[in-house]
Amino acid sequence: MHELASIRRLLIVEPCEECLRLIPGLRIAGWEVDSCTLDAAASRPCDVGLIRLMPQHFEQPQLIKELITRSNTEWIAVLTAEDLRRELIGDFVCEWFFDFHTLPFDVARVQVTLGRAYGMARLRAQGATYGNGPEHELLGESRPIRELRRLLTKLAPTESPVLIRGETGTGKELVARTLHQQSQRRNQPFVSINCSAVGEHQLQAELFGYEEDGFSGGQQRKTGRIEAANGGTLFLDEIGDLPLDVQANLLRFLQDRHIDVNGERVAVDVRVLAATHVDLEAAIRKKRFREDLYYRLNVLQVGTAPLRERHGDLALLANHFAHFYSQETGRRPRNFSQDALVAMGKHDWPGNVRELENRVRRGLVLAEGRQIEAFDLGLLGEEEISSSMGTLDEYKCRAERQALCDVLTRHSDNLSVAAKVLGISRPTFYRLLHKHQIR
Known part of the structure; x- marks a missing residue:
């Protein structure tokens, strides 16, 4: 029974050659993969959906919107970088999809995105039925x-x-x-x-x-x-x-x-x-x-x-999320360094518990050592604060990257909102993500 409960179902809609090349690796990683046309997608049960967006889909976006609205699934768009640069298409993708990937695939990031989407889909499904556990x-x-x-x-x-x-x-x-x-x-x-x-x-x-x-x-x-x-x-x-x-x-x-x-x-x-x-x-x-x-x-x-009034619960909640998402991603549980705990205590948490949950999930993916560090959480640790700032350009670059990481942590489900929070246009937002190699 436990094995059945852990099956992760992925549906690839309108698969292209690059999408099909992903399938063997995804199956090895534990995904049950199916593929179909857009017309048949509504009748195929899945936890996460991957859609290869083509020009005809941009001409009739209502078909995509109806599929996303009626399904209890997190959807990820696959498109070319040229398509994404077109502002109306960028708006459409940011509004309706959990995330997007441009071709050619970054396979490691695909795996991370699918894991995050599966976690969100599972939480959404639990919210629509029973809340236990x-x-x-x-x-x-x-x-x-x-x-x-x-x-x-x-x-x-x-x-x-x-x-x-x-x-x-x-x-x-x-x-x-x-x-x-x-x-x-x-x-x-x-x-x-x-x-x-x-x-x-x-x-x-x-x-x-x-x-x-x-x-x-x-x-x-x-x-x-x-x-x-x-x-x-x-x-x-x-x-x-x-x-x-x-x-x-x-x-x-x-x-x-x-x-x-x-x-x-x-x-x-x-x-x-x-x-x-x-x-x-x-x-x-x-x-x-x-x-x-x-x-x-x-x-x-x-x-x-708000979480800023519950600072005494920070370590307990962070460790809870670390344990929960380590099971989801298959990575071994990690605890937090002292520097990370201090950084969490100094942060204002404007996104509250949801922001903490997202930062911990991100930290589990990025952590390379035995512990999750402040940097893995997208927070400044004591060493970064006390270290020399370097040149003004270096300082501006660090601050720019930090701002992008912060806004993505809080609004990763809606990139259009993330761009608005930073006060920049969507095309500028995409260029900055590419510049800092964040997505």
Whole structure:
């Protein structure tokens, strides 16, 4: 059973010769590899998808968007460097794909990217079903996390909606899964949807279901997230990004607990949990969020503390992630040098626990010695701080590379956002990545 659970399924869509040459090495590395055309991709189950993007795909991007939206998979784009330099294509790739590779392949980086994508796909799949196992515990012994665990034990047995508030990366979905696991609904589905990650025109369909053409020419109904959560828990992440028209429909459902299915009203029993990092009260004043929906969702409230207020938990969390991702990547577990621990303690962690998780994952891949060093985490250690700066050009180059590493750690799932954070255009961002040989 353990061997079956560890199978990693890779689907290569529209494979080119370079893609096909990767397959033997990927199979040796433990991947179960399949390939197909774009038309057949939706019916092929996989954990990670690799798509060779061709000119016809750029002319009809909707086909790619629909595949990515409807699958519970992390997708990686393969294209030429010339295609990537075209701004509209760069935008498309950054918005819709987990990562990209340009031809010819850097085989070592392909292996790393596939491993990271598999980890993200597995976490996403767990978020859409049940949240169990040690990786889903609220770890830490700092006062904020102890108080949070105590509060959740009180709120979990109730049927009331809960609004979870906190900065990005502080574990709001983990709080929601914990509430579900400690409730009477624990053996029923836990279904989540990130309202900021789904296009405005698709949210209505994703929540309430939609009709689509079947292979036989008839209409087939796709079950929405609300109906899929029947008997269990529905988690609405980033609820502040819900469009006003969908807010109205969600409010109507919360009031009467019915949805329309093929013209009939069907009762749905779900407990609704919602999360946000934005100021909903301010959004109400700006007419961007319905006040009546706010009061429906904010019956009970939970706050998650930022990592800068939980510095006592840093070493424990870092070691937890190091152990977890060493199993995923097949690399031996490593601990952290004293210099790395000091560097983590001095860092402000604007991306919170998610940033720590990403830095540790990166550190495991880059570490060459017996321990993970500050440099492997993309942080400055004591030696770098105290060493001579060298020439001004050398200093600027180090600072530039550090900025790129930091922004990729925090926004590696969205390169378009990463470029905006640095205040540069996407083409400039790509050129800097190439200059510093980061990707």
